[in-house]
Amino acid sequence: MASAIRRRRTWTAFAFLAPSLLGMIIFFVFPLIMTVFYSFTAFDLSNPPRWNNFANWKFLFGGDPLIGQAALNTLWFVAILVPVRIAGAMLVAWALTRARRSSGALRTLYYLPALVPPVASTIAFVFLLNPATGPVNRLLAAVGIEGPGWFTDPSWSKPALVMLGLWVLGDIMVIFLAALLDVPTEQYEAAELDGANGLQRFRHITIPNMAPVLLFAAITGVIAALQYFTEPAVASSTAMGKSAVGAGTSTLLGWPDNSTLTYGQLLYSKAFGANLFGYASAMAVVLFVVAGIVTAVLLRRFSSFSPEVAS
Amino acid sequence: MRSRRALLVVPALVSLALATASCSGSTSDGPTAAASAPATVSGTIQFWHFFTDREADVIQSVVDDFEAANPGVKVVVKSGQDDQKMRQAISAGQPIDVGLSYSTDQVGPLCSSGDFTDLASFITRDKVDLTQIPPTVLGYTEYAGKRCTMPALADVYGLYYNKKMLADAGYTEPPKTLAELTDMAVKLTTFKEDGSIDTLGFMPLLGYYENAEAHWAPSADAQWLNDDGTSAISSSPGWTTLLNWQKDLIAKLGGYDKLAKFQAGLGEEFSAQNDFQTGRVAMNLDGEYRTAFIADQAKDLDYGTAPFPSAEGFENTYGGGYITGNIVGIGKGSTNPEAAWAFIKYLTTDTAAQVKLSNGLKNVPTMHDAITSPDLEVSPQFQTFLDIFENEHSSTTPPSGIGAEYQTIFGTHTAKWQQGDVDDLGAMLKTVDSEIDAAVKLQAGS
Numbered sequence: 057m058a059s060a061i062r063r064r065r066t067w068t069a070f071a072f073l074a075p076s077l078l079g080m081i082i083f084f085v086f087p088l089i090m091t092v093f094y095s096f097t098a099f100d101l102s103n104p105p106r107w108n109n110f111a112n113w114k115f116l117f118g119g120d121p122l123i124g125q126a127a128l129n130t131l132w133f134v135a136i137l138v139p140v141r142i143a144g145a146m147l148v149a150w151a152l153t154r155a156r157r158s159s160g161a162l163r164t165l166y167y168l169p170a171l172v173p174p175v176a177s178t179i180a181f182v183f184l185l186n187p188a189t190g191p192v193n194r195l196l197a198a199v200g201i202e203g204p205g206w207f208t209d210p211s212w213s214k215p216a217l218v219m220l221g222l223w224v225l226g227d228i229m230v231i232f233l234a235a236l237l238d239v240p241t242e243q244y245e246a247a248e249l250d251g252a253n254g255l256q257r258f259r260h261i262t263i264p265n266m267a268p269v270l271l272f273a274a275i276t277g278v279i280a281a282l283q284y285f286t287e288p289a290v291a292s293s294t295a296m297g298k299s300a301v302g303a304g305t306s307t308l309l310g311w312p313d314n315s316t317l318t319y320g321q322l323l324y325s326k327a328f329g330a331n332l333f334g335y336a337s338a339m340a341v342v343l344f345v346v347a348g349i350v351t352a353v354l355l356r357r358f359s360s361f362s363p364e365v366a367s
Numbered sequence: 368m369r370s371r372r373a374l375l376v377v378p379a380l381v382s383l384a385l386a387t388a389s390c391s392g393s394t395s396d397g398p399t400a401a402a403s404a405p406a407t408v409s410g411t412i413q414f415w416h417f418f419t420d421r422e423a424d425v426i427q428s429v430v431d432d433f434e435a436a437n438p439g440v441k442v443v444v445k446s447g448q449d450d451q452k453m454r455q456a457i458s459a460g461q462p463i464d465v466g467l468s469y470s471t472d473q474v475g476p477l478c479s480s481g482d483f484t485d486l487a488s489f490i491t492r493d494k495v496d497l498t499q500i501p502p503t504v505l506g507y508t509e510y511a512g513k514r515c516t517m518p519a520l521a522d523v524y525g526l527y528y529n530k531k532m533l534a535d536a537g538y539t540e541p542p543k544t545l546a547e548l549t550d551m552a553v554k555l556t557t558f559k560e561d562g563s564i565d566t567l568g569f570m571p572l573l574g575y576y577e578n579a580e581a582h583w584a585p586s587a588d589a590q591w592l593n594d595d596g597t598s599a600i601s602s603s604p605g606w607t608t609l610l611n612w613q614k615d616l617i618a619k620l621g622g623y624d625k626l627a628k629f630q631a632g633l634g635e636e637f638s639a640q641n642d643f644q645t646g647r648v649a650m651n652l653d654g655e656y657r658t659a660f661i662a663d664q665a666k667d668l669d670y671g672t673a674p675f676p677s678a679e680g681f682e683n684t685y686g687g688g689y690i691t692g693n694i695v696g697i698g699k700g701s702t703n704p705e706a707a708w709a710f711i712k713y714l715t716t717d718t719a720a721q722v723k724l725s726n727g728l729k730n731v732p733t734m735h736d737a738i739t740s741p742d743l744e745v746s747p748q749f750q751t752f753l754d755i756f757e758n759e760h761s762s763t764t765p766p767s768g769i770g771a772e773y774q775t776i777f778g779t780h781t782a783k784w785q786q787g788d789v790d791d792l793g794a795m796l797k798t799v800d801s802e803i804d805a806a807v808k809l810q811a812g813s
Contacts, residue, residue, distance in 0.1 A: 103481060330810065335809060
């Protein structure tokens with residue numbers, strides 16, 4: 057009798073889960089299996105794939121002249137852009153919790169840039185940071201500083217994209233703000249009575265309480281950085297003066313000097329520019345594995361910060 | 368028990384993948400022509416193209432003319448569709464009857480994949496006169512002997528020059544050789560008090576507007592690919608000539624950094640802030656479509672056009688230039704290929720349609736009869752491009768199975784060359800060859 061009830065419960069659960077499981081299988085599991093399969097073939101999207109004796113994998117790990125630079129650029133964004141955005145969002149969120157007046161207006165103000173479509177915000181940033189005609193370099197010149205080339209200089213194009221990422225940090229800032237406001241004030245009061253200074257309170261109270269949202273921000277940030285595409289693509293084409301509708305994109309990616317060429321862009325370029333869909337599949341498999349490993353590492357690292365472990 | 372189940376599931380999924388993969392795509396060669404041409408065509412056809420806004424209206428007007436001439440045909444137009452979307456849709460089995468692409472770089476992938484059907488049977492049956500179309504244009508619309516596209520309109524590249532700026536510097540004629548271009552570019556360049564460039568005679572940096580290896584190549588008869596599809600770059604002396612000329616001009620204009628800083632302040636190419644239209648540069652390489660932008664955005668600009676100058680030793684090629692253009696073909700899943708072909712034939716071989724498209728889009732018609740038609744609106748500046756189009760020394764980028772990848776690979780190296788990061792040009796060109804050949808080999812499946 058008990059087992060019959062348990063079986064019925066299991067089937068009921070499956071019935072409720074079926075739509076999303078079906079979606080997962082059709083839109084995630086099946087494409088994933090096909091991508092792994094295509095990675096061992098020469099494939100042009102239209103004709104049946106042909107086994108090519110691991111040629112894609114050999115090219116990936118020893119033949120593609122751009123993959124190293126694209127991977128390094130992407131890791132740069134993972135290592136710099138993600139922590140900077142998290143730290144910036146934390147700082148702004150903390151400052152907003154301290155605001156005594158106009159806090160609602162200030163919160164709206166800091167959140168608004170996140171609502172701007174990425175293409176529009178990137179184009180706006182390229183114009184703002186135009187080294188010859190943009191207001192930023194004019195302001196710098198007014199105080200005697202020669203501004204850099206920003207998006208037109210290989211050594212400044214990535215930092216310029218980080219600045220853009222900071223400007224649109226409202227998406228994670230608003231989550232941090234909610235988490236900060238949720239931290240029990242009695243914990244701070246108790247710590248103060250115990251003589252904890254500001255840094256200690258931040259390390260031992262704020263961080264553990266915010267661990268779940270920090271983990272969320274870190275994982276989604278890393279995955280987004282690994283797939284970073286739109287902003288650098290728009291920035292390079294706009295800075296080249298070629299933001300034309302209908303133009304091919306693969307020749308515009310990465311400018312200047314491939315400094316903004318990301319792994320995702322190279323993957324796209326190899327598939328749709330070079331007609332190497334099998335090779336692009338191999339690249340996609342590597343990206344998936346790397347994202348999975350990074351996520352697993354983050355989950356393990358953050359578990360030590362969770363309130364249960366910390367307490 | 369669970370692990371045993373998992374062991375069974377994995378091979379099952381792999382088998383499913385293999386089975387599905389072998390079913391995906393199509394081994395069919397696509398639709399072919401009926402034995403005899405139908406007296407009239409009828410039914411509905413889907414037409415995908417990339418044009419938007421004003422240009423889409425021009426296309427629509429020609430579609431309307433076709434429908435009026437063929438009352439039984441309804442053309443369903445999908446505008447604003449880029450090549451990637453179109454290829455994905457065709458390979459997914461969507462019945463796109465007619466597809467118009469902006470990029471001749473896609474001819475290789477479109478023909479080799481079978482996404483666009485071979486038009487040979489239609490062309491032979493209807494005795495289409497291909498001699499109306501220059502050999503260069505015929506070359507970029509077929510791949511490995513398979514004609515899967517027809518040329519709709521062409522883009523032709525030449526030199527634009529600001530007459531007033533040249534006259535102020537004492538010149539009455541545009542340069543005909545790269546040596547003359549160098550001298551004039553240096554003389555026409557002015558500097559600000561801080562040493563930065565104020566106005567530039569000619570920008571030698573690749574990546575600036577239409578400055579591209581492909582667009583310079585005809586000046587020195589520089590070759591891209593061998594007949595077998597492998598790279599011909601290191602064995603073509605034209606590239607060495609062109610890149611050395613570029614290096615010399617960069618040095619004479621003050622060096623890479625100075626030019627890069629000037630480039631950083633460029634106006635958007637297709638806006639009124641285009642550097643040539645604002646007088647920031649005196650001479651510029653550009654396509655025939657610039658005449659329409661100038662007529663619209665810089666009416667008072669006093670300018671002329673000429674073929675791009677030839678390199679030393681290649682003076683006999685003067686008059687030619689780079690040609691590319693729009694291509695149109697029948698999707699492999701077309702459900703109404705006869706009506707689709709009738710529409711393509713109308714777009715690409717009907718003189719009145721070609722003239723109307725050219726007048727509206729300010730691109731060069733691809734048929735000789737249309738080029739010489741009295742109805743074609745031709746300004747003196749536009750005439751230059753019609754002449755370049757029919758010049759025997761004009762050339763294009765050859766179709767390849769790897770699309771434009773060979774140009775992209777070359778571009779990553781020339782970017783370093785123009786920055787002064789390459790000491791051995793010969794070695795660089797050989798590296799370019801090996802990288803292109805590796806990509807070609809990979810695409811071929813070996």
